[in-house]
Amino acid sequence: xxxxxxxxxxxxxxxxxxxxxxxxxxxxxxxxxxxxxxxxxxxxxxxxxxxxxxxxxxxxxxxxxxxxxxxxxxxxxxxxxxxxxxxxxxxxxxxxxxxxxxxxxxxxxxxxxxxxxxxxxxxxxxxxxxxxxxxxxxxxxxxxxxxxxxxxxxxxxxxxxxxxxxxxxxxxxxxxxxxxxxxxxxxxxxxxxxxxxxxxxxxxxxxxxxxx
Amino acid sequence: xxxxxxxxxxxxxxxxxxxxxxxxxxxxxxxxxxxxxxxxxxxxxxxxxxxxxxxxxxxxxxxxxxxxxxxxxxxxxxxxxxxxxxxxxxxxxxxxxxxxxxxxxxxxxxxxxxxxxxxxxxxxxxxxxxxxxxxxxxxxxxxxxxxxxxxxxxxxxxxxxxxxxxxxxxxxxxxxxxxxxxxxxxxxxxxxxxxxxxxxxxxxxxxxxxxxxxxxxxxxxxxxxxxxxxxxxxxxxxxxxxxxxxxxxxxxxxxxxxxxxxxxxxxxxxxxxxxxxxxxxxxxxxxxxxxxxxxxxxxxxxxxxxxxxxxxxxxxxxxxxxxxxxxxxxxxxxxxxxxxxxxxxxxxxxxxxxxxxxxxxxxxxxxxxxxxxxxxxxxxxxxxxxxxxxxxxxxxxxxxxxxxxxxxxxxxxxxxxxxxxxxxxxxxxxxx
Numbered sequence: 001x002x003x004x005x006x007x008x009x010x011x012x013x014x015x016x017x018x019x020x021x022x023x024x025x026x027x028x029x030x031x032x033x034x035x036x037x038x039x040x041x042x043x044x045x046x047x048x049x050x051x052x053x054x055x056x057x058x059x060x061x062x063x064x065x066x067x068x069x070x071x072x073x074x075x076x077x078x079x080x081x082x083x084x085x086x087x088x089x090x091x092x093x094x095x096x097x098x099x100x101x102x103x104x105x106x107x108x109x110x111x112x113x114x115x116x117x118x119x120x121x122x123x124x125x126x127x128x129x130x131x132x133x134x135x136x137x138x139x140x141x142x143x144x145x146x147x148x149x150x151x152x153x154x155x156x157x158x159x160x161x162x163x164x165x166x167x168x169x170x171x172x173x174x175x176x177x178x179x180x181x182x183x184x185x186x187x188x189x190x191x192x193x194x195x196x197x198x199x200x201x202x203x204x205x206x207x208x209x210x211x212x
Numbered sequence: 213x214x215x216x217x218x219x220x221x222x223x224x225x226x227x228x229x230x231x232x233x234x235x236x237x238x239x240x241x242x243x244x245x246x247x248x249x250x251x252x253x254x255x256x257x258x259x260x261x262x263x264x265x266x267x268x269x270x271x272x273x274x275x276x277x278x279x280x281x282x283x284x285x286x287x288x289x290x291x292x293x294x295x296x297x298x299x300x301x302x303x304x305x306x307x308x309x310x311x312x313x314x315x316x317x318x319x320x321x322x323x324x325x326x327x328x329x330x331x332x333x334x335x336x337x338x339x340x341x342x343x344x345x346x347x348x349x350x351x352x353x354x355x356x357x358x359x360x361x362x363x364x365x366x367x368x369x370x371x372x373x374x375x376x377x378x379x380x381x382x383x384x385x386x387x388x389x390x391x392x393x394x395x396x397x398x399x400x401x402x403x404x405x406x407x408x409x410x411x412x413x414x415x416x417x418x419x420x421x422x423x424x425x426x427x428x429x430x431x432x433x434x435x436x437x438x439x440x441x442x443x444x445x446x447x448x449x450x451x452x453x454x455x456x457x458x459x460x461x462x463x464x465x466x467x468x469x470x471x472x473x474x475x476x477x478x479x480x481x482x483x484x485x486x487x488x489x490x491x492x493x494x495x496x497x498x499x500x501x502x503x504x505x506x507x508x509x510x511x512x513x514x515x516x517x518x519x520x521x522x523x524x525x526x527x528x529x530x531x532x533x534x535x536x537x538x539x540x541x542x543x544x545x546x547x548x549x550x551x552x553x554x555x556x557x558x559x560x561x562x563x564x565x566x567x568x569x570x571x572x573x574x575x576x577x578x579x580x581x582x583x584x585x586x587x588x589x590x591x592x593x594x595x596x597x598x599x600x601x602x603x604x605x606x607x608x609x610x611x612x613x614x615x616x617x618x619x620x621x622x623x624x625x626x627x628x629x630x631x632x633x634x635x636x637x638x639x640x641x642x643x644x
Contacts, residue, residue: 020434021395039402041543042434045534048592063589070392072433075496076534 008052008061012172013083014165015113017105018090019098020069023124026155027090028066031165036155043068046080053166055173062169074108081113085176086120086168091139093123093152094131099139106146118175120149120168127154311337318343323354333559335552335605342447346477348558349484363477370476373422386425393420393432400437401547406448407441409463415471416440419479423486430486430493435539439485442542442551443478489565492538500537503569504529507537510573514618518580525588532595536572540564544575545600549608556612570615570622578611 016024025043029035032049043066052061065084067077081087089105091098102121109117121143123134136152143150149167153160314337317328328347336344346352351366353359382390397416401407407416419440424432451470452462491499508529512519522529535543542550553571557563576583579598583591600607 020392039399041399041402042396042437044435044538044543046531047596048531048589050589068434070434072431072493072495072497076530079530 006052006061007059009058010060010173010176012060012062012085012169014062014064014086014088014168015081015084016064016066016088016090017077017108018069018088018122019092019095019101019105022069022090022092022095022098023155024069024088024090025066027088027122027124027153027161027164028064030155030158030161032064034158036158038156042070045073045076051165053169055166055170056177058173060169060173062165078108078112081109081117084113084117085172086118087113088120088122088164088168089148090122090124091134092125093134093136093139094125094128096133099123099134102142116175118149118168118171119147120151120164121146122164123150123152124155126152126159127157308337310334311340314340314344318347319356321356323347323356325354329559331559332555334555335609336555338449341551341555342450342477345443345446345554345558346481349481351477351480351484366480367473367476370422370479371472373426374418377422377425378418385421389424389432390421392434393417393424393437396420396434396437401441404441404547405459406445406452406463409460411463411466411471412444415475415478416444419475419482422479423482427486427490429495430490433493433538435535436482436486436493438539438542440478440482441547442554443481444474445547446551447474447477485564488562497538499565500534501530503537503565503572504533507533507569507572507576510569510618510622511576513622514573515577515580518577518584521584522591525586525591527588527591531592533572533576536575537568540568541571541575544598545603545608549600549603549605552605552608553612567615567619570619571611573618574611574614577614 016028018024020042025040025047026036028047028049029037029040032051045068047066048064049066050061050063052059054060065080067073067080087109089102089109091102093099106119109119121139123136123139139152140150142148149171151160151164151167153164155161310331313331317323317331318340325347328344332344332348343352347354353362377385394417397413397420398408400413400416406412416437420432420437423436424430448463448466451466451474452459486493489499491497492503493499508519511529540550541553545553554563557567560567575598576595579594583594586594
């Protein structure tokens with residue numbers, strides 16, 4: 001009945017989380033529409049957008065849920081973590097408190113998201129060099145210790161936005177492909193790394209995602 | 213302000229000699245209000261209104277004429293002094309029965325609130341909206357003889373709070389709360405020059421902070437900033453009288469007492485508004501969740517095929533209607549159209565808490581046919597940004613009428629809103 005106008009090989013659900021005002025909505029609009037709005041309104045509840053990219057000659061469609069940053073909305077937005085295979089956890093490199101809150105956001109994900117979700121820590125607003133409050137190395141190390149991917153972006157000047165989504169989608173794809181290969185070979189391959197599945201709630205153990 | 217507002221504004225600012233009935237003392241009724249492309253009263257009214265220069269020294273019509281000048285040692289931007297009090301500004305134009313009716317209603321010794329509601333349902337003339345809203349909100353007493361005294365007291369009370377709250381500087385404020393308000397205020401109605409005015413923004417911050425600290429069960433929740441803007445818009449209207457391009461200068465030129473009364477009145481009206489929907493913003497937002505259940509139930513009764521299509525596509529009401537309820541559809545319709553909607557909401561019993569759900573249902577049904585052709589993704593994309601840019605007051609009025617019809621059909625239906633399966637006869641009659 002429904003007319004789907006696009007074909008894809010994989011559909012991955014990604015959530016954008018992080019404190020209010022760190023630029024989640026602009027990362028999303030930059031990636032999906034190549035737009036940036038200095039005066040965008042605050043996100044209420046959740047907002048949704050999609051974009052397809054090519055990885056390894058496969059079409060991967062990202063279904064991205066942008067969430068409200070304010071704490072009051074967490075009860076509502078955590079419902080959207082269900083089924084997400086990736087999360088971009090965003091902070092503002094010019095606002096240290098938003099980085100300090102990353103730990104709380106990680107707890108949110110542990111409590112509400114699938115245990116094998118891939119998480120990328122994103123230091124946004126990298127254009128604000130003169131206002132930097134969070135050193136890159138510190139965040140990189142934190143990410144490494146916590147098994148998160150890491151990147152710094154600027155939704156304003158576009159730097160690394162494409163790469164951040166590309167990378168997380170590619171990682172998810174690789175995990176899913178691994179899983180598919182394993183199933184087809186019908187044997188156990190120890191040590192191949194993390195596994196991820198899109199729709200089942202099977203309880204795979206996630207190994208460290210590594211860090212870039 | 214959206215594009216159609218801007219486009220329409222040029223016609224609304226023409227200075228037209230006003231008809232002044234001999235029995236009526238009209239002096240001032242400038243307005244920034246403009247209902248785009250509206251053939252109905254308020255457009256004509258705006259165009260026909262007398263537009264005196266926006267001098268803060270020009271007093272509006274004031275039935276309680278001799279107001280005491282209360283000297284209050286409040287911060288720079290606030291005062292309870294009401295030499296240019298908009299509270300009772302009332303104006304009329306010739307040949308407009310609706311407007312004349314309002315004039316006589318609002319100037320009576322004891323306002324007939326039932327009649328005021330009845331008249332307001334159809335829309336309130338822009339020039340009389342600020343007084344009408346304050347009465348309908350329950351902020352102004354209906355009894356004219358008590359009114360001025362009460363208003364003075366409330367304004368003084370607010371300005372005292374502000375003084376107490378902010379006298380010890382920003383360091384004494386709740387940091388998280390203040391930070392959240394400060395990042396949201398600049399992105400409140402970002403397209404509007406009025407709300408980009410630094411003076412208005414500082415004022416919004418004070419109101420939101422004062423309200424939040426007095427309502428710790430919810431505190432400030434994003435979206436409440438949106439709900440404050442219609443009050444500022446309506447209460448400032450009588451004082452801003454020329455085209456919008458130099459709105460900031462006009463705002464800057466307003467005297468302290470005018471800004472003070474606008475701010476205090478906005479605070480109290482916001483308080484009244486939120487009193488009725490407070491559980492929309494308390495922990496886990498139970499009010500919104502409850503209304504989402506009601507809305508889903510309502511839609512499934514009115515338009516079963518749409519409800520079942522949404523269901524089969526995995527679309528949940530919380531995914532698109534959460535914001536509709538949280539922000540009272542202010543993200544979906546323009547500010548001027550919102551103001552028109554609120555005329556009716558204020559006229560309805562439980563307009564913001566109950567009638568709004570019928571409006572949301574009617575709003576969703578606008579796109580029923582289209583939605584039934586779409587898949588999950590396209591449904592959400594459509595409902596996240598419904599094409600209402602070109603909506604005029606007429607579209608809003610149609611929406612309100614449809615909502616009213618649904619309310620009449622379903623509100624007293626014993627099974628309506630109940631979790632139990634619908635009784636067949638109750639639902640059957642409404643299928644189209």
